[in-house]
Amino acid sequence: MSKLKSLEANEDLNKEMLRAALSTVLDGAQMAAFDERGSGQRDMENWAAEMQIQMTGMQLDDEQTAAFKKIMREESQGSMDWPPTEADKLDELATMTVGDFIDQQMEQAERTAERLAEILPAEEVEKYLSFARQQMEMFRMQLEMLSGG
Numbered sequence: 001m002s003k004l005k006s007l008e009a010n011e012d013l014n015k016e017m018l019r020a021a022l023s024t025v026l027d028g029a030q031m032a033a034f035d036e037r038g039s040g041q042r043d044m045e046n047w048a049a050e051m052q053i054q055m056t057g058m059q060l061d062d063e064q065t066a067a068f069k070k071i072m073r074e075e076s077q078g079s080m081d082w083p084p085t086e087a088d089k090l091d092e093l094a095t096m097t098v099g100d101f102i103d104q105q106m107e108q109a110e111r112t113a114e115r116l117a118e119i120l121p122a123e124e125v126e127k128y129l130s131f132a133r134q135q136m137e138m139f140r141m142q143l144e145m146l147s148g149g
Contacts, residue, residue, distance in 0.1 A: 016138065045073050056131040058124045067119045075112045098143055102136045109133075 049069040053060060060068060096104075109132035116125045 013141065045069070045076065049073070052128075052131075056127045058120070058127050060120070060124065064119060064124075068116065071112060071115045071119075075108060075115070098140065102140060105136055106132065 046069055049072045050065075052072065053065065053068065058068075109129060113125050113129050113132075116128060120128075
């Protein structure tokens, strides 16, 4: 009986990873379309924030959505606003372990959640954090599968 439950769990995990992979492909296609149309960074950031709202299942009104997008834009600037030729940032990324990367991403998610708590109900903030944890766990499992570990 435990083998059957294990197979079912693996099947559920595989389905979730396939959904995540498909989502990643679709995200890449959408970003390429934005780039091809010459859309600006703001369009991509708005789209990414809207996708995150949908994927987390948060229920936000227009004002909350605008505030969420602003916070996400500001928070992502800190992690993405560096030139790719900046040697020390590249060195940091090159020496980072998967665990370090996941920890860094979760620290950013927690900082973002603190800011979101100022504008959103606690249950919506928890949806955001839960989604971030789930994404990092899926990332870890995908890497383990790819590395054979």
